[in-house]
Amino acid sequence: MNAHRDIMTGLDATADERGSQKIDHDIVSALLVFGLSIALILCSRFISPALGSWDQVLTVLTLASFLVVLSFGQGLVILIGGLDLSIPALITLGGVLTTNWIGTGDFGVWYLLPVILVVCALVGAVSGVGVVWLKIPPFIMTMATSIVIASAALGYTNGTPRGGSPSALLWLMKERFLGVPVVIYFTIALVLLAWAIQSYTAMGRRLYALGTNREAARIAGVTVNRLELAPYAISAACAGFVGMMLVGYSNGATLRMGDSYMLPSIAAVVIGGSSILGGSGTFIGTVGGAILLTSLGTVISAIGLSAGWRTIIEGAIIVAALLVLRGELVVRLGNRLIAWKR
Amino acid sequence: MKLFRTLATAASLTLAATIGMGTLVQNAQAQDKKFKIYLSLSYSGNAWQSEAANIVKALAQTPPYDKTVELKEVISGTDPQAQISAYESMIQAGADGIISFPISSTALNRTIHRGCQKGVLFFMYDATVTEPCAYNVSYITAGFGENTAQALVNILGGKGKIFLSRGVPGNSVDKRHTDGAMHIFNQYPGIKVVAEYYSFWDDRTTQQETAKALAAHPDVDGIWAQAGEYGAIQALLAKGNKLVPMTGENSDGFRLALADPKMQAMGLKGVSAGSPPATAGYAFKLMMETLTKKRELKPMNIEYPLPWVPADQVKLCKGDTFADGCNVFPASKVPSSFVTEVFNPQFLPELSLQSALEGKPTPGATIQPLPAEIKQAPDAPGINCSNCKAPAGEYKLTKIEATVKP
Numbered sequence: 001m002n003a004h005r006d007i008m009t010g011l012d013a014t015a016d017e018r019g020s021q022k023i024d025h026d027i028v029s030a031l032l033v034f035g036l037s038i039a040l041i042l043c044s045r046f047i048s049p050a051l052g053s054w055d056q057v058l059t060v061l062t063l064a065s066f067l068v069v070l071s072f073g074q075g076l077v078i079l080i081g082g083l084d085l086s087i088p089a090l091i092t093l094g095g096v097l098t099t100n101w102i103g104t105g106d107f108g109v110w111y112l113l114p115v116i117l118v119v120c121a122l123v124g125a126v127s128g129v130g131v132v133w134l135k136i137p138p139f140i141m142t143m144a145t146s147i148v149i150a151s152a153a154l155g156y157t158n159g160t161p162r163g164g165s166p167s168a169l170l171w172l173m174k175e176r177f178l179g180v181p182v183v184i185y186f187t188i189a190l191v192l193l194a195w196a197i198q199s200y201t202a203m204g205r206r207l208y209a210l211g212t213n214r215e216a217a218r219i220a221g222v223t224v225n226r227l228e229l230a231p232y233a234i235s236a237a238c239a240g241f242v243g244m245m246l247v248g249y250s251n252g253a254t255l256r257m258g259d260s261y262m263l264p265s266i267a268a269v270v271i272g273g274s275s276i277l278g279g280s281g282t283f284i285g286t287v288g289g290a291i292l293l294t295s296l297g298t299v300i301s302a303i304g305l306s307a308g309w310r311t312i313i314e315g316a317i318i319v320a321a322l323l324v325l326r327g328e329l330v331v332r333l334g335n336r337l338i339a340w341k342r
Numbered sequence: 343m344k345l346f347r348t349l350a351t352a353a354s355l356t357l358a359a360t361i362g363m364g365t366l367v368q369n370a371q372a373q374d375k376k377f378k379i380y381l382s383l384s385y386s387g388n389a390w391q392s393e394a395a396n397i398v399k400a401l402a403q404t405p406p407y408d409k410t411v412e413l414k415e416v417i418s419g420t421d422p423q424a425q426i427s428a429y430e431s432m433i434q435a436g437a438d439g440i441i442s443f444p445i446s447s448t449a450l451n452r453t454i455h456r457g458c459q460k461g462v463l464f465f466m467y468d469a470t471v472t473e474p475c476a477y478n479v480s481y482i483t484a485g486f487g488e489n490t491a492q493a494l495v496n497i498l499g500g501k502g503k504i505f506l507s508r509g510v511p512g513n514s515v516d517k518r519h520t521d522g523a524m525h526i527f528n529q530y531p532g533i534k535v536v537a538e539y540y541s542f543w544d545d546r547t548t549q550q551e552t553a554k555a556l557a558a559h560p561d562v563d564g565i566w567a568q569a570g571e572y573g574a575i576q577a578l579l580a581k582g583n584k585l586v587p588m589t590g591e592n593s594d595g596f597r598l599a600l601a602d603p604k605m606q607a608m609g610l611k612g613v614s615a616g617s618p619p620a621t622a623g624y625a626f627k628l629m630m631e632t633l634t635k636k637r638e639l640k641p642m643n644i645e646y647p648l649p650w651v652p653a654d655q656v657k658l659c660k661g662d663t664f665a666d667g668c669n670v671f672p673a674s675k676v677p678s679s680f681v682t683e684v685f686n687p688q689f690l691p692e693l694s695l696q697s698a699l700e701g702k703p704t705p706g707a708t709i710q711p712l713p714a715e716i717k718q719a720p721d722a723p724g725i726n727c728s729n730c731k732a733p734a735g736e737y738k739l740t741k742i743e744a745t746v747k748p
Contacts, residue, residue, distance in 0.1 A: 048558040056557040062580075063550060099677070158700050159392020162677050174580060250549050250576050252677050256388055257546050301551065302558030307511055307540055 025334040026282040029273035029325050032333075033288030036321060037295050044299040051302060058181060062173075064294035065187040066242050066249075068287050070261055071268040072194045073235025075286045078269050079198075080211045080231055081278030082138035086127060086146035087239045087265055089153070090120050091258030094243025096153050096161045099253040103163035113168075113244065117237045123149060124236025128229035142232075153255055161253040169248030183245070191287055198283045207231065211278035268293055271322060292321065377439065377633055380432040381415045384425055384445035388544065389679045390569065391443065393698045394467065394622035397684060398441060400697035401626050405708050411630070422449035429453045432462075439463040439629050441622070444471050447514045447725055458641075463632060467625040468617055469515060472728040475641050479625035482515055483719040483726070484648035486616050487522025489741040490589035493613045493652070494564050497587040500746035501532025502563030505555050507541045507548050509568045514725050516540075516568065523566055525737040529748040536562065541570045545593070545679050548573030549580075556581055564588065569616060572596045572678050575605075585609040591616030592649055595678025597670040601656035614651045615741070618683030619698070621646045623690045627712050636711070643726040645719035649683045650741045662695035663687075671695065688713065 041060070045052035070087060077084040097116045102109050123145060130141040153161075175182045198204045206227055209217040218224045239258070246257050266276075272289030274281025300314050381398050383391060395415065402413040416432070418424035425445050430453060432440055440457065444450050444466050451473040454464050458475035470478040494504065506523070509516035527533045537555035541548035548570030556562065556577060564587045565574050571590020578585050585608040590596050597614050599605045624646060631637035651669055659668035662675075664685035671682065675695065684698035692707040721730040 044558075050560050051558050053557075055560070059553055059557040063553060104673075158396065160389050160677065160680065160699055162699075164673070164677065246546060249580075250546050250573060252545070252679055254388060254544065254546065254679055256544065260547065298554045298557050301537065301539055301554045307538075 026273055026280070026285060028334045028337060030282055030285035030288050032325055033272060033285060033292050033321075036324075037288065037292040040292070040295050040299060044302065047299060048302045051299065056298065058184070060291065060295045060298055061184050061187070062181050063298070064291045065183050066245055066261065067264055067268055067290040067294060068187055068191060069238050069242050069245070070265045071272075071286045071290050072190075072198075072283060073231070073238030074265040075269045075272075075274060075281065075283060076198065076207065076231035077138070077235050078266070078274055078276060079207050079278055079281065080228060081214075082131060082142075082231065083266070084124075084127075084142050084232065084235045084239075085139060085262065086124070086142040086149065086236065088258030088262050089146040089149040090123065090236050090239035091243040091246065091261060092153050092253070092255055093123065093149050094120055094240030095247045095253035095257050096157055096243075096255070097240075098166065098169070098244050098247050099161055099163035100157070102166045104165065104167075106166050106168070109166045109168050113166075116244070117240050120240030120243075121233040121237040124233040125229055127236070128232035131232065132225050132228045150255070157255065159255065161255065163252070165247045165251045169244055170251065171248075173245060173248035191283070195283045203227070203230070208279060211280075213279075264290075264293055267318065271318065271325070273325060293318075375410070376412045377410060377630075378435070378437050379411055379413050379629075380435075380437050380440045380442075381413060382425065382428055382432065382440055382442035383415065383417045384443055385417065385420045389677070390543070390617065390619055390681045393681055393684050394443065394619040396698050396701035397619060397623040397690070397693060398626045399701035400693060400703050401623055401690075401709070404692050404703040407630065407709055408703070410634075418445075420445060422446045426450060426453050429457060433457045433460055437462050439465065439633055441465045441467065441626050441629055443467060443622075444469050447471050448728070463629055465625045465629040467622040468619075470643070470726045472724065472726060474727070477625070477628070477639070477641050478643045478719065478726045479621055479628065479646060480644075480719065480726070481617060481621060481646040481648050482518055483643070483645055483722050485522060485737065485740050486648060487519035487524075488526050488737040489522075489648070489650070489739055490613060490615055491523035491526035491566060492739055492742050492744055494566050494587060494589050495526060495530055495533060496742065496745045497611050498533070498564050500530050500748070503534050503536045503559060503561060504564045504566055505552065505559075505562055505574075506535055506538040507552060507565060507567035507570065507574055508538065509540065509543045511540050518722060518725055519568055522737050527566075530746070541568070541573070543569040545570050545573040545576075545595075549577045552577035553580065562586060565590075567591070569593070569681075572599070575599055575610070583608055587611040589613050589615070592618065592651075592681050592683045593678060594671055594673070594676050594680040594682050597651065597656050597682055598673060598678075600651075600653040601658070601670070606653070611653055613653070613742075614656070615649055616683075617681075618646065618649050618686075619681050620684055620686045620690055620693075623693065624686070624712070627689070627709070628716070630709075631712060637714075639716075643719035643721075645717045647717075648741065663693070 042052055074084050094116060102112050127142050127145045130136045131138045173183050206222045209222055210224055210227055214224060247253050268289035269286050270276055271292060272285030296314060296317055300310050303310060381395060383395055402411045416428045418428040422445050440462060447470055450471055454473045454476050457464060464476040466476055466478045468480050470480050508520055536559045539551040539555060541551050552574045567574050567590040569591040572593045572595035585605060589612045592614055599610060600612060632639045656670055657668040659671050664687055669682060685693055689712060691710050692704060694704040696702045697704060719726060720733050721727050723730050723732055
């Protein structure tokens with residue numbers, strides 16, 4: 001048992017020079033993404049005088065909060081080399097169960113909200129079982145889960161989800177404290193917690209090890225199979241929670257409420273500096289990616305061009321941002337930071 | 343050799359069984375003459391689509407159709423190829439009629455044409471096709487865009503900054519609505535469209551896109567919206583305690599808001615019009631009357647009347663139907679995204695709220711005949727006909743008059 005524990009501490013990043021160097025690069029790229037978002041919001045003043053204001057920042061952060069929560073789960077799945085395509089269906093599941101089981105009457109809200117999250121996590125765990133033990137590629141397994149869950153939701157609601165939002169969720173999404181929407185405080189707290197889990201706990205470090213080299217992680221004593229389940233369950237719970245947030249945001253659920261989040265959830269992770277092949281990246285970078293994508297959407301929609309052109313510009317900026325973030329700049333800034341630290 | 347003999351016996355047995363079953367099925371059909379009707383949806387999952395499908399299902403179970411109609415529902419998704427292959431299978435299976443929401447106005451034409459030649463009746467509801475052998479039943483030509491635009495212009499006194507919340511990019515219905523609206527807005531130099539975005543006829547998307555547009559233009563004076571309009575109200579409410587005049591479609595949430603004194607005090611005025619799911623029920627009854635030879639009807643474009651409910655005419659329903667001219671349900675009965683126009687006391691007296699929500703027939707109801715008269719729709723190129731010309735005065739106002747001179 002002791003030997004086992006020693007191997008685990010061996011995975012700790014502090015003892016590993018290469019590890020710390022890699023994290024520094026990650027932090028540089030995260031800082032750059034945040035810088036880019038801020039620059040984008042400031043520059044948007046040239047498009048419309050109302051842009052670049054504190055109010056716009058709050059709008060962007062509120063809209064980005066959905067993507068931030070989603071991309072934590074998606075990021076963990078990508079970290080271990082998988083991909084979660086069941087996110088839209090689980091958003092719908094979370095939303096539909098919230099309006100159907102709890103609804104405007106606040107029936108049992110304090111225990112039913114956690115129960116719904118557990119239901120979503122279990123669905124994610126089923127995807128995980130398919131991937132880990134039945135060796136079905138994550139892409140196919142999560143897609144299958146997605147189809148089953150979406151169809152179950154259609155059958156369960158007869159196509160028209162009933163009920164509205166519990167008051168607790170309305171409070172979360174609509175109330176303001178000191179002029180700032182409550183959901184922004186909430187998201188910041190969640191980000192700090194998630195960042196700590198991903199970067200500083202043993203589980204987080206093991207996930208990095210698993211994503212870098214599964215076989216090596218296994219030999220080093222990581223119980224790979226059980227560990228590989230966790231990201232799928234967490235991702236599903238995150239999606240279910242976003243379903244709840246969306247219910248509060250627009251006071252109701254629809255069966256297609258998650259559709260527009262599939263690709264952005266992956267894009268936020270990749271723009272934030274993670275490798276789509278797994279094993280690298282930080283959650284702070286992903287948060288930056290989510291905010292960058294959302295602010296870009298806000299600014300672009302204010303340009304007085306036709307919809308086709310707006311989408312072309314949006315695509316071009318995303319590619320350009322990726323090239324800048326990946327390139328020499330990150331490496332050079334990172335190296336300087338390391339030299340300065342020494 | 344023994345294996346071969348076993349296989350041969352098995353094969354002949356299967357063949358005999360198949361033929362036998364075929365004869366049985368034929369006999370059964372000859373005896374009670376059930377009409378084989380297919381309901382073909384392109385996609386499902388939003389309130390409008392489910393309500394329209396539920397109405398058809400409820401009518402098919404209402405006597406006497408419960409005994410004479412065998413209804414099968416097929417949902418094929420958002421790409422035309424899937425719906426083409428769904429139609430093909432229905433024609434193969436010997437359909438008498440196909441009632442459908444077509445995903446494309448042109449892509450399905452060849453398959454429909456082949457089906458018509460085999461004697462299948464095609465009734466399209468809401469969305470339309472340009473194939474002349476199909477029946478189109480729709481409100482599209484009834485002038486949603488121009489009438490709502492004029493209503494907004496009247497309220498704004500002919501000047502102000504407005505948003506356009508549109509539908510699905512590239513869709514012929516969205517184009518017809520927006521063309522009609524722009525025909526009006528362009529006549530008023532004081533009206534400035536400061537933001538135009540696609541909301542995919544969805545509440546949530548409308549809310550997020552409107553929130554983005556509000557970040558750039560907090561001083562907007564009015565919103566012209568297609569379906570999803572309740573999302574625009576939510577976006578305005580999230581921003582502060584100011585609402586602006588708005589036109590939109592038929593969601594329960596929007597109608598309740600229009601009639602709410604609190605919302606009115608915050609600045610909400612407007613009109614609710616647009617696409618009624620009841621069209622599906624009207625199309626189904628027309629098809630059944632044609633199939634049962636109660637009505638002589640050649641393939642044509644039929645116009646469903648445009649619902650038109652200004653704020654002062656919103657009336658809360660006490661029961662589960664549109665009785666006494668009521669046109670909205672309390673929030674406790676239906677979600678805000680519920681599309682209210684599921685009823686039509688004249689065309690569809692058989693329906694109640696349970697029909698629209700769950701596809702169940704109303705207890706005790708029987709199918710009532712439709713009024714003999716039907717309204718032919720004007721030609722709309724690319725929407726309900728190809729190689730045709732729109733009549734002069736295509737965007738003539740029918741529901742409202744201009745109170746402000748351009």
